[in-house]
Amino acid sequence: MNNEINSLEDIKAIRKIMEESTRFLSLSGLSGVLAGVTALAGALIAWLFIDDAWSLMVVAAAVLVVSLSFAFWLSVKKAKREGKHFWTPVSRKMLVHLFIPLVTGGILALVFLCQGNIQLIVPVFLIFYGLALVNAAKYTLGEIFYLGILEIITGLVLTIFPGWWLIGWLFGFGILHMVYGLVMYGKYGR
Amino acid sequence: MKNLISNLDKTFESRIRLGIMSVLSVNETYDFNSLKETLQVTDGNLASHLKALEKAGMVQVEKQFINRKPNTSYSATEKGLAAFKQHIAALENLIGMH
Numbered sequence: 142m143n144n145e146i147n148s149l150e151d152i153k154a155i156r157k158i159m160e161e162s163t164r165f166l167s168l169s170g171l172s173g174v175l176a177g178v179t180a181l182a183g184a185l186i187a188w189l190f191i192d193d194a195w196s197l198m199v200v201a202a203a204v205l206v207v208s209l210s211f212a213f214w215l216s217v218k219k220a221k222r223e224g225k226h227f228w229t230p231v232s233r234k235m236l237v238h239l240f241i242p243l244v245t246g247g248i249l250a251l252v253f254l255c256q257g258n259i260q261l262i263v264p265v266f267l268i269f270y271g272l273a274l275v276n277a278a279k280y281t282l283g284e285i286f287y288l289g290i291l292e293i294i295t296g297l298v299l300t301i302f303p304g305w306w307l308i309g310w311l312f313g314f315g316i317l318h319m320v321y322g323l324v325m326y327g328k329y330g331r
Numbered sequence: 332m333k334n335l336i337s338n339l340d341k342t343f344e345s346r347i348r349l350g351i352m353s354v355l356s357v358n359e360t361y362d363f364n365s366l367k368e369t370l371q372v373t374d375g376n377l378a379s380h381l382k383a384l385e386k387a388g389m390v391q392v393e394k395q396f397i398n399r400k401p402n403t404s405y406s407a408t409e410k411g412l413a414a415f416k417q418h419i420a421a422l423e424n425l426i427g428m429h
Contacts, residue, residue, distance in 0.1 A: 148426045149426045151346070151422055152419070152423065154346065154350065155349060155350075155419065158350050158354055158369065158370070159353050159354075159356065159357045162353070162354040162357060162361070162369050163357045163358065229368065230358070230361065230365045
């Protein structure tokens with residue numbers, strides 16, 4: 142009997158260590174909600190004040206930087222609260238896999254901007270951001286995968302209807318993030 | 332019952348060794364400091380268990396320099412992976428799950 146209990150505890154410990162050493166699980170759900178709010182604010186600024194593509198690019202970059210900062214800050218706090226480290230081989234892997242498509246998309250958007258293909262900028266952001274999430278999902282909460290797929294679909298639809306870029310931005314970066322963040326918040330806590 | 336227990340590998344009796352093998356079974360390589368953080372053990376403790384696993388041929392060590400700092404990374408050997416798999420199967424058998 143004693144043996145049985147020990148074995149069960151061993152198995153539990155093994156599973157936990159396997160999961161924790163391959164996935165970064167302290168990703169904050171609240172930061173998803175904040176990313177959505179930031180994107181909505183960015184869209185509002187773009188809609189009210191922006192009439193050229195370069196300024197739009199600056200607003201988009203600002204939204205990205207603010208959202209990522211929230212995500213870093215809240216995830217570091219969450220990791221600390223759970224008694225875990227933020228900077229681990231897994232979180233590094235996750236970031237590398239996140240940033241390769243993200244940076245590629247950013248450069249591509251800049252190239253399109255310089256060439257005057259401005260209607261493709263927001264779709265490119267959405268598509269490559271989605272690819273980045275799908276890519277990083279292997280190393281963090283699996284749900285990110287589905288968020289990524291939805292971002293890609295939104296981006297692809299937007300390449301067909303580029304005139305709807307503001308709605309695409311609101312939906313892809315605003316609504317989807319807020320819904321995702323709330324679901325994660327409910328499931329895994331702050 | 333005797334058979335079940337004989338499948339449990341003595342090398343993995345310690346929790347720390349189980350932890351090390353758990354990490355190395357799902358990661359190609361892992362460096363010393365990250366292992367220490369993941370398993371939350373002291374330097375000396377981790378080093379002695381790693382040494383034992385190395386001696387038993389379960390893990391292999393690779394020493395290199397990254398930015399002039401010594402970096403020791405560990406990976407599980409094929410023998411180690413097979414033995415760990417068998418150990419887990421034996422544990423699962425003991426608690427009656429497959």
